[in-house]
Amino acid sequence: MRRERMAAAAAAAVLLGTGLAVASPASAAADDPADPAAPGAVALDDAVLRWGVNHETSNRAHAPDTFNFLSAGLVPDPGRGGTTLPRSRWEQRAGAVEVQKWSGTRWRAATWEGLSTDAAGKPLGSPSSGSTSGLRFTIGSGEGWVNPAAGTARVAWDGDVTVLYYSGMSMFHVSDPVLDVADGRGTLTATVRGYASSIDDPGSWAPVPAASVTLADLPDVDLGDGSATGVIAQPAYLGVTSDVAGQVTDSEWAGAFPRSFVAYQDRLGTAPFWFSTGSATDRFKVPLPLSVSYDAAADDPGPTPTQPPTQPPITNPTVDPPSPTATPTATPSSPPVAPAVPAPVAPTPAVAPPAAVVPSAPAAAAVPTGATAPTAPAALPASTQLVSARPAPAFEEPLPVSPWWVGGGLLLAAALVLLLPDPRRDRVTREKRTP
Known part of the structure; x- marks a missing residue:
């Protein structure tokens, strides 16, 4: 390719030498600063x-x-x-x-x-x-x-x-x-x-x-x-957009290589390597600086290479735990009234002893006019109940002694007496049998 460009330049020089060019080399160089023969080139x-x-x-x-x-x-x-x-x-x-x-x-x-x-x-x-x-x-x-x-x-x-x-x-x-x-x-x-x-x-x-x-x-x-x-x-890269679909343009490293280059890469099936796609490697796609030394003997003007940009650390937001709330307690507006104690009930004659009398429920405390009745403390949520809440067993009274147990015991004793041998009866029986 470079040889073809050099041949074209040589052909142009031949045309200039034969007088076929419109302007002389000197005038062309003076008018065009991009000409290699221009002053300062x-x-x-x-x-x-x-x-x-x-x-x-x-x-x-x-x-x-x-x-x-x-x-x-x-x-x-x-x-x-x-x-x-x-x-x-x-x-x-x-x-x-x-x-x-x-x-x-x-x-x-x-x-x-x-x-x-x-x-x-x-x-x-x-x-x-x-x-x-x-x-x-x-x-x-x-x-x-x-x-x-x-x-x-x-x-x-x-x-x-x-x-x-x-x-x-x-x-x-x-x-x-x-x-x-x-x-x-x-x-x-x-x-x-x-x-x-x-x-x-x-x-x-x-x-x-x-x-x-x-x-x-x-x-x-x-x-x-x-x-x-x-x-x-x-x-250039950051902020450059591409004609190929799939580019992410709202990220920190959003950008693209030149459009003609990306379009050719799209034909190869590798365009996403040359523009931002939202991937974790987008920051590595940004082009590096290029340098040109005017002479091979000159020092390399390029900058000292640096490490690739690092991914910012991902931090999760810290949420403070909720402050503990106190269990609400009832505040009575007036001193509670003691429940009335029921009078004992006299037993009535009967074969069987009377059943135990269960005391009646205490009377509700009187609430003064305009006051709010006291309420029982609210139960804790199930998630805060650390101890098993199995209900306590109900209170049981002793069973009364029934007279039927006494009678049965007397009959059993009488049967035992009849079964035991009587020495006197045995002696009389032996005397009768003696001839």
């Missing part, structure tokens, strides 16, 4: 683009033992869906493209093992834990120009990087990015090509034709002065 031939895309691209994926990561070059088409990338097909370097990993103190060449570990070498946690592998891609040998005085720039790179999600179950290629800057705003465009897959049909896999899309909109680009060695820019 600086030619570039070894610019370096560095970008980690976002934290989600270095995160653990939701499928077991799968990860999101980058690979240099064009990863070969596996030919079918539901497969993961083997180690033999992953590349750390391909041409001018490299994949690097943040070690906690500096950027180093990424390794296969490092795709699933954090900066300290520990295995990545859950997708929502905030631990990521901290990857980025770099593309060198960028050619173009920058004009700090005019606030314009154009830099093109020749290289390919593959973005793999779910260890390759979903992937797309990014080729030949181009940075354009004018009036303090910029865009990073590229050619993308990927494969359509489906979470509902893991075996589904179909190539999607390549398209030119905007990878990042850069609303605030400061090219600095003539002494600047590079530029840093934050891609």
Whole structure:
């Protein structure tokens, strides 16, 4: 792609040299500050683009033992869906493209093992834990120009990087990015090509034709002065809306990547990875700053990587227990009157003793005029009755002694007397029998 652009520029130069152009190169440059020959423009031939895309691209994926990561070059088409990338097909370097990993103190060449570990070498946690592998891609040998005085720039790179999600179950290629800057705003465009897959049909896999899309909109680009060695820019995301259905726009991390990029991802079946959906990983979708060094020998102008934003802790509201309420007690308006005691009842002659007389109920206490009768205390609710409320047994009087028991005892004694032997009677009987 970059070679084609260079050939077009050469053809334009031939036309200018043959006099077929309407304006001379000098007049065109003077009229167009975006021209590389304009006053103050600086030619570039070894610019370096560095970008980690976002934290989600270095995160653990939701499928077991799968990860999101980058690979240099064009990863070969596996030919079918539901497969993961083997180690033999992953590349750390391909041409001018490299994949690097943040070690906690500096950027180093990424390794296969490092795709699933954090900066300290520990295995990545859950997708929502905030631990990521901290990857980025770099593309060198960028050619173009920058004009700090005019606030314009154009830099093109020749290289390919593959973005793999779910260890390759979903992937797309990014080729030949181009940075354009004018009036303090910029865009990073590229050619993308990927494969359509489906979470509902893991075996589904179909190539999607390549398209030119905007990878990042850069609303605030400061090219600095003539002494600047590079530029840093934050891609737009928060508050950006997408044409694809399913975006959540009322959350803290609501936003989206550029519409042309999201539309292409929708054709691949992976659009929700590139805009807010209300998931716990929305905060990892926000793009990271990108940087451009005007020369490979210059220091990396990019900021020091930071940890992904953490999820705010979930706090449950504290509800104070209700204050205990005192059991209501009756307050009589006047002293209670003692109940009247009934007079004893004299027993009447009878064979059987009279039954016990139950005293009559006490008379109700008199209530003075205008006063309120005292009420009994209200019973506690069942939930507060800590002791079993089994009713006490009723009071029982002793049974009276019946005369029938006395008579029966006398008859039993008489029978025993008749059964006992009488010595005198036995002696008389023996004398009569003696001859």
